[in-house]
Amino acid sequence: MPSIFEDLPNEILLFIFNYLSSLNLIYSFYRLNYRFTSLIRMIDYLHIDFSTHPLSKTQLIHILNQLRSLNIHSIRLSSRYSIDFIPFLISYLPPSQLIHLRSLTLLDADRTMIEKLVHKYPHLTSLSIESPVWRSIPRHSLPHFPHLIHCHLPTLTFLPNSHSQIIHLRLDHCTTDDLLQLNTFVPNLHSLTLTLNQSTSIPHLVNFPSSLTSLKLILRSVLFNEFKRLIMMIKNLKNLTISFSNTEHEVHCFDRYLFGEHWSSIYTYTDNLQLNLIVHQTSEAFLIEDLISNFHWYKQRIHCQTIDDTNGYHLFSLPFIDEIYRINSMINYNDNLFNRNDFNRVNHLHLTIPNHTVEKLLQISSKCMYRNVKTLTIIASSISHDLLSFVNTLMMNSSLRILELRFTSLSSTCRDFFDKLIVQIPASIEMLILNIACTRFLFELLDNNAQLLANIKRLLCSVKNRDEFDSLILLLLEIFHEKSLIYLNISLENPNKSSNLLSGWLLQTNYLKKARIRCSDRQCAIWI
Numbered sequence: 001m002p003s004i005f006e007d008l009p010n011e012i013l014l015f016i017f018n019y020l021s022s023l024n025l026i027y028s029f030y031r032l033n034y035r036f037t038s039l040i041r042m043i044d045y046l047h048i049d050f051s052t053h054p055l056s057k058t059q060l061i062h063i064l065n066q067l068r069s070l071n072i073h074s075i076r077l078s079s080r081y082s083i084d085f086i087p088f089l090i091s092y093l094p095p096s097q098l099i100h101l102r103s104l105t106l107l108d109a110d111r112t113m114i115e116k117l118v119h120k121y122p123h124l125t126s127l128s129i130e131s132p133v134w135r136s137i138p139r140h141s142l143p144h145f146p147h148l149i150h151c152h153l154p155t156l157t158f159l160p161n162s163h164s165q166i167i168h169l170r171l172d173h174c175t176t177d178d179l180l181q182l183n184t185f186v187p188n189l190h191s192l193t194l195t196l197n198q199s200t201s202i203p204h205l206v207n208f209p210s211s212l213t214s215l216k217l218i219l220r221s222v223l224f225n226e227f228k229r230l231i232m233m234i235k236n237l238k239n240l241t242i243s244f245s246n247t248e249h250e251v252h253c254f255d256r257y258l259f260g261e262h263w264s265s266i267y268t269y270t271d272n273l274q275l276n277l278i279v280h281q282t283s284e285a286f287l288i289e290d291l292i293s294n295f296h297w298y299k300q301r302i303h304c305q306t307i308d309d310t311n312g313y314h315l316f317s318l319p320f321i322d323e324i325y326r327i328n329s330m331i332n333y334n335d336n337l338f339n340r341n342d343f344n345r346v347n348h349l350h351l352t353i354p355n356h357t358v359e360k361l362l363q364i365s366s367k368c369m370y371r372n373v374k375t376l377t378i379i380a381s382s383i384s385h386d387l388l389s390f391v392n393t394l395m396m397n398s399s400l401r402i403l404e405l406r407f408t409s410l411s412s413t414c415r416d417f418f419d420k421l422i423v424q425i426p427a428s429i430e431m432l433i434l435n436i437a438c439t440r441f442l443f444e445l446l447d448n449n450a451q452l453l454a455n456i457k458r459l460l461c462s463v464k465n466r467d468e469f470d471s472l473i474l475l476l477l478e479i480f481h482e483k484s485l486i487y488l489n490i491s492l493e494n495p496n497k498s499s500n501l502l503s504g505w506l507l508q509t510n511y512l513k514k515a516r517i518r519c520s521d522r523q524c525a526i527w528i
Contacts, residue, residue: 006035013039019399022046023055023063030066046070050085051078051107054457054486054527060085064092074103074126079113086113095120102126103150111137119143128152134173156185164188167211176201179230183207190214202226206233214239224256231266241276348375349394351387370394375402383417395426404433415441427455430484434461443472446479457484462491470506473524477511480528491523 008016017025017039029036048067055063075098079085095101103126106113110133118127125147131137134154142158151163152170156178166186170193171178180203182189191214196202198221213236219227231237242257256262267273349370376394380387394400403425407414418441425432432453434442442461446452453459459476463469469492476488506512516527 006033010039014042017043022048023050026063026066026070027059030070041070044071045073047074047076047103048072049076051076051105057088060088061092064088067093068097071100072098073100074105075101076105076107077113077117078107086116090116104128105152106130108132111141114141122146124148126150128170129154129158130172151186156181159185161185162187167191169193171195174200176203179203179206183209192216194218196220196222198222202230204229206230208234210235213237216241217243219244224262227257228262228266237273239274346370347372348377349373350377351379351391370398373398374400375404376400377404377406379406380414380417383413388417388420391421392424395424395429399428400426401428402431402433403429406435418442419445422452425453430456431458431460432456434459443468443475446475453480455484456480458487458489459485460489460491462493469524473506474509477509477528481511486528488526488528489523492521 013036017029020028025040030040031037077085077089098121101121102124104118104121104124105128106117107130109129109131114129114137118129119142122143122145124145127142127145127148127150129152131154137154137158139157140160142160144160145163146165148163148166150168151159151166152172153159154173155171155175157175162185164187167188167190169186169189169191172195174194174196179200182192187209189209189212192212193216195218197219200222212234215231215234215237217227217240219242227242231240244257373394376391378387378391405418405421407418422442422445459480461472463472469490473488473490476485480488507517511528512526518525
């Protein structure tokens with residue numbers, strides 16, 4: 001048996017390489033020696049994700065130089081961690097050296113990013129653009145892509161003309177005009193995801209593409225009657241997923257979606273409908289048994305659970321194990337419902353723990369395999385020994401990279417859990433996301449244990465007021481000075497009208513003199 005890494009056969013090395021992100025693979029092994037370089041060049045489709053890896057200028061230039069000789073199939077970009085990224089990309093990696101690029105994803109995109117990048121890659125088969133400033137981007141700003149199949153845009157008006165090859169489309173800010181022009185711009189559409197809000201008027205007649213069979217809707221204050229009219233205009237619908245935004249003033253719209261009798265006309269209109277209904281919050285408390293009985297007409301098996309310890313529900317048909325798996329302790333799970341290998345796909349494990357015993361739940365979940373889980377989210381009002389044991393086991397047997405803690409109370413069990421968890425946090429975790437309650441825990445814990453969290457590269461947390469903001473940010477800058485922290489984001493629960501969230505004296509400190517900073521009245525992002 002080989003005892004040296006380089007003595008392993010090529011097949012084993014390629015298998016190991018599959019567990020590394022492309023950036024880590026290139027930065028660690030490419031051009032290390034002739035054999036490793038040849039193996040990496042054998043990989044047909046490399047996906048490069050620049051949206052989650054903060055890189056120094058030296059690291060970025062090194063990686064861009066290496067990419068020139070590789071088969072880059074897809075790139076994901078964001079200005080979140082580097083404001084100067086796009087000029088570097090264009091300078092060191094011109095489009096002529098990305099002849100294999102077929103998929104491009106732009107996050108936090110603005111007009112400049114779109115004009116400088118998108119127009120240079122006419123052979124794309126997949127394009128995704130997410131933009132907080134989409135209203136400022138001109139209509140028809142994209143070129144024609146003759147091979148485009150998957151498309152994700154703010155609105156349909158970004159397209160200049162008809163794209164008959166597009167079969168999967170997502171619109172984040174769907175307008176009335178978008179609905180009316182769907183059949184013109186994407187006549188062969190199979191799958192459609194729309195975000196609709198109250199201002200989106202549903203036309204009385206929409207000619208949806210006849211090939212459309214799958215629809216996912218994210219609804220914001222859309223009345224059930226409007227939704228029903230929209231659905232009944234789609235002739236061949238087979239798969240329907242509905243979810244809602246999570247704001248209190250909109251919950252009055254949700255309740256009608258929870259009563260199965262309101263769906264009778266839709267059900268008779270669509271045969272063998274696969275239904276997924278996700279409701280985060282309701283204005284009334286419903287018994288789970290009552291909800292399921294309302295869908296007695298539904299032929300598929302239905303599973304219902306609460307999202308958190310409020311009156312929210314997640315209603316869907318089984319099996320429904322996708323990339324985000326939500327566990328809730330209010331459900332009496334049956335061992336026979338699950339196959340432990342079904343969970344290999346899960347990369348985000350979402351644990352919601354209300355004030356109920358979790359022993360049975362965690363016994364079942366412990367039997368499942370989470371080989372690829374990268375993100376762990378915990379929502380809890382109190383913590384049990386079973387949960388702590390489960391989380392510790394999970395962290396030891398997986399390569400977690402993101403940990404999110406959201407405590408809904410200031411109970412002593414939450415504090416004890418936080419203290420024990422932070423001490424045992426594995427080195428693989430690079431991002432830590434904390435809610436308001438546990439920010440205070442973090443402040444007090446780090447004040448006495450400065451050696452903790454030495455491997456954290458990105459920290460996102462929130463505070464209640466401006467005084468806590470100044471104190472916390474100074475403590476974090478002192479503790480993480482010359483450590484791994486690259487990105488810090490602190491949001492303010494109670495913002496004021498000040499144009500600059502950072503105090504002047506903080507800007508004068510040595511920690512921030514060379515930092516890049518973006519601030520609003522609600523949050524501050526710092527690249528260190």
